[in-house]
Amino acid sequence: MDLRIFTEPQQGASYETLLSVAKATEELGFDAFFRSDHYLKMGDVDGLPGPTDAWLTLAGLARETKRIRLGTLMTAATFRLPGVLAIQVAQVDQMSGGRVELGIGAGWFEEEHKAYGIPFPKDKFARLEEQLEIVTGLWATEAGKTFSFHGKHYDLTDSPALPKPAQSRVPVLIGGHGATRTPRLAAQYADEFNMPFASIEDSERQFGRVRAAVEQAGRAADALTYSNALVVCVGKDDQEVARRAAVIGREVDELKTNGLAGTPAEVVDKIGRYQEIGSRRIYLQILDLADLDHLELISAQVQSQLR
Template sequence: MEICTFIEPQNGASYDEQLAFAAATERLGFAGFFRSDHFVAFDGDGMPGPSDSWTVLAGLARETSRIRLGTLVSSVTFRHPALLAIQVANVDAMSGGRVELGLGAGWHEREHEAYGIPFPARRFGILEEQLAIITGLWATPVGDTFDFTGEHYRLDAAPALPKPVQQRVPVIVGGSGPNRTPELAARFATEYNYFLTGDRDAAARFAVVRAAVEAAGRDPGDLRYSVATSLEYGIPIPEVIAKVDVARAAGADRVYLQFLDHRDLGYLERVATAVLP
């Protein structure tokens, strides 16, 4: 089972602080570094201000060498899918093929109001079309073009370039929706992610998604099943171990440990020492 780190830079994180955390993530032996994709702080004053996920990941791609890098998750409301496909392919090349794309429908209305970003009431249709466009552009053979006509987007003979370095960039779809989320994961994703809090039953959610994957004609083993879980602010190490054990018992292939204090690298090291072995 892989264990990755996960931080919330919108609460206040400079690029150098994110680099320090990502570098420590790599040095300590975690499998990957992932970050949220938001523009308004949920806690604290947010200083020095928000950072764009894919700009930051481009920098980290050049300053790390081993860990996986990605978002958990980017919102479909922030970027046009064709532009996002280009951005992710660029960062994948810059990283030597270590990028993963987490994509979701978005949920935080206030950050949209703050920056004048449209926030449609119905967003699952947008998510479906973005997943179809992004994966379609990457899968189009070199020299061919990609067309798409949907309710929200239209592409006409798109060159479908550049291509990612990876033959198939991992695409993460997550959430607790009973129908649409499992369906979209089954059709487009390489990984389904579930945020584990309280008494949520990840094993039951994984079973629902496996059934959707089978119904879509895919092998359920073709999909990775992961959980994200918050370490709050420095919870005791036995509690961290217990969270990882819960994820393992549920059948997770990967765990994202959410560190809310990205500046506390000493805590990150203690977690690595206790959990990774």
């Protein structure tokens, strides 16, 4: 079971804060550092000092880290034109020496689009599908040849399809709860399917849908990695769990139901139950980015038991 660190910087984090978390992620032996792609805070937080751009952040971290994978959960297809996104991701992949992964979704948070003047179209899923075809098509085009695409939303003519990523294939992550279109899109384009903030039962049901879609598309069901993203709140005892839950404004019982919360033994047990239904990777959503002791505890007493 891989454990990856997942951050939500729109809730309030500078680049320096993210850098400290990414360095701790690497030093403590976690597999990857991922971040959300949002421009506006959510809920009752101040969001200071303000948003940071996902791919600018990852470009910086690409030069400041050496081992960990870097990526997004999830880049919003509404934020960037597909040709521009392909260039950005390929460049950051080169800057990292081939450690980048692209999680991409349709985009859903209308308020952030209004706040920063970003169009919020009704046909977001159709645009996402075209973006996936374009981005992966540009990367797959042989050097010296060109790529063209003529769709409803995007039109590319004789693109040189440059630059190329350092990796022969940048892993693509698709996720979500949709029962039909999401599994179909994952079956066609994804290397990994991620189920965000879902119970074991709901995850098992959705993994089954994706596996069926993958097989229907002519791929082996296990061609994809199946993963979960869950908020994490671990303490060496009940008092420490309660303290950490209070800092992030959550109730312990709710976190135990909807996330990974409790003592290391409790969290290891619940991760094991996700593993039983086919999950092979957990993105640990860290909400208090100043608490690096939390990462140390997870590394020493949770991750160590999963190896």
